Amino acid sequence: MTDTPREIETLIDLLARLPGLGPRSARRAVLALLKKRATLMAPLAQAMSQVASSARDCRVCGNISTADLCPICADPRRATGEICVVEDVADLWAMERGALFKGRYHVLGGTLSALDGLGPDELRIPALVERVRDDGITEVILALNATVDGQTTAHYIADALEGSGAAVSTLAQGVPIGGELDYLDDGTIGAALRARRRL
Amino acid sequence: MTDTPREIETLIDLLARLPGLGPRSARRAVLALLKKRATLMAPLAQAMSQVASSARDCRVCGNISTADLCPICADPRRATGEICVVEDVADLWAMERGALFKGRYHVLGGTLSALDGLGPDELRIPALVERVRDDGITEVILALNATVDGQTTAHYIADALEGSGAAVSTLAQGVPIGGELDYLDDGTIGAALRARRRL
Structure with missing residues (x-):
C-alpha cells in the first residue's frame, strides 16, 4: 500500500515476523493498536523496550532472566541437588506450568544437530558437565523432546556425565x-507396552 | 507461572490482547522475540513507540496519519471532488489495496448504533456534511459494510446530504x-437479481 505512513508500514512488517502472525493479521493487530494508542500501544511499546534492554541469559542455567541469576536459580527454596535439562526456555516454562519439579534447570539452547552445525560446545553441555561436577548434583533429569535429535542429545549427555556420580534419568x-490408543502412533504404543507397570 | 520475570509476564499479557493472539500464542511470540532481542525485539519496540507517539487522526478525513494531514489528503494528484465514506481505517486500507479509487476519503469511525450509543455526532457525520458543503464535492460514494448498521448509516448520510448538490452513490x-451461487445467501442472490445487467 502506498498511502499508509511509512512508520506504520514498518510496524506491520516487524509484527508480521512474529510466529502466528502473517501480513494480514499483523495489519489487523496494528489497527487494533492504533485504536488503543494510549491504553495498549504505548504500554506495550514500553514493556517491549524494557524487556529488550533488560533480558539476558541466567549466568547459571541459561534461563531467560532480567537479572544475573534467574528467579529459579535465585530461589533458596528450590532443591540444589537436582537439575532438569531442557532444550529451550519454552520447555522450561512447560515444565514449570505443572509446578511438579522442585529442583533447578539447565537450558541447552537447542539439540545436537549435524545439519544445523550444532555441536556440544554450542549447547551449554560443557557448562552442564562442569555444574554437575562442581555443585554436588545428585540427579540429572533429561527432559528433552522425544524426537531423534532430542534422544541423540540425551544419550550424548548421559555419556558425558558418566563417572560424575550423578544419577541420570529421562x-x-x-x-x-x-x-486414545486408536490415535497413537506405533512407536508410542510400543514404548508404553515395554514400560508397562503392574497394577 | 510464578517464576517468569514480571516484566516478561507483563509483555505476554499485553501482547495477548492483540486480535489473533491468545495467552498461548502471545507466550510463543515473546519467546521468539527473546531469541531475536537485537534484530527484532528492539526495532519492534522502537517502531511501536514511535507510532504510538506520532499517530493521530487526519484533520480532514479522519484517516490514521503521522502528520496533520494524511498522505491521501496531502496528495495533490488525488481528485478533490469525490469523497469515499468508510466506516474505519481498515476499510480505507481495503479500498486502497485495489488502488481503483482516485478521490479522497472520509472515515466515520463506526456506524450508527443505538445499542453502542453511537449517534451522528460521535461519527464525524457533521464534519462530512460540512466538508461536502464547503469543499465543492460533486460525488459522495458510501462504501459502508453491507450490514444492517452499515446500511442504516448509509441512508442517514444520504438524507443528511440531500440538497447539498453532491451525487450520493453506494x-x-x-x-x-x-x-458460487450454491454458497451464497438468499439476500445476496436477491440483490444480484434485482440489479441484473443486460449483456
Whole structure:
C-alpha cells in the first residue's frame, strides 16, 4: 500500500515476523493498536523496550532472566541437588506450568544437530558437565523432546556425565493422559507396552 | 507461572490482547522475540513507540496519519471532488489495496448504533456534511459494510446530504467475483437479481 505512513508500514512488517502472525493479521493487530494508542500501544511499546534492554541469559542455567541469576536459580527454596535439562526456555516454562519439579534447570539452547552445525560446545553441555561436577548434583533429569535429535542429545549427555556420580534419568514415555490408543502412533504404543507397570 | 520475570509476564499479557493472539500464542511470540532481542525485539519496540507517539487522526478525513494531514489528503494528484465514506481505517486500507479509487476519503469511525450509543455526532457525520458543503464535492460514494448498521448509516448520510448538490452513490451489491451461487445467501442472490445487467 502506498498511502499508509511509512512508520506504520514498518510496524506491520516487524509484527508480521512474529510466529502466528502473517501480513494480514499483523495489519489487523496494528489497527487494533492504533485504536488503543494510549491504553495498549504505548504500554506495550514500553514493556517491549524494557524487556529488550533488560533480558539476558541466567549466568547459571541459561534461563531467560532480567537479572544475573534467574528467579529459579535465585530461589533458596528450590532443591540444589537436582537439575532438569531442557532444550529451550519454552520447555522450561512447560515444565514449570505443572509446578511438579522442585529442583533447578539447565537450558541447552537447542539439540545436537549435524545439519544445523550444532555441536556440544554450542549447547551449554560443557557448562552442564562442569555444574554437575562442581555443585554436588545428585540427579540429572533429561527432559528433552522425544524426537531423534532430542534422544541423540540425551544419550550424548548421559555419556558425558558418566563417572560424575550423578544419577541420570529421562522422562517416561507412554500413553498421554486422555490419549486414545486408536490415535497413537506405533512407536508410542510400543514404548508404553515395554514400560508397562503392574497394577 | 510464578517464576517468569514480571516484566516478561507483563509483555505476554499485553501482547495477548492483540486480535489473533491468545495467552498461548502471545507466550510463543515473546519467546521468539527473546531469541531475536537485537534484530527484532528492539526495532519492534522502537517502531511501536514511535507510532504510538506520532499517530493521530487526519484533520480532514479522519484517516490514521503521522502528520496533520494524511498522505491521501496531502496528495495533490488525488481528485478533490469525490469523497469515499468508510466506516474505519481498515476499510480505507481495503479500498486502497485495489488502488481503483482516485478521490479522497472520509472515515466515520463506526456506524450508527443505538445499542453502542453511537449517534451522528460521535461519527464525524457533521464534519462530512460540512466538508461536502464547503469543499465543492460533486460525488459522495458510501462504501459502508453491507450490514444492517452499515446500511442504516448509509441512508442517514444520504438524507443528511440531500440538497447539498453532491451525487450520493453506494457500492453495488451482487455476486462476488469467484462466488458460487450454491454458497451464497438468499439476500445476496436477491440483490444480484434485482440489479441484473443486460449483456
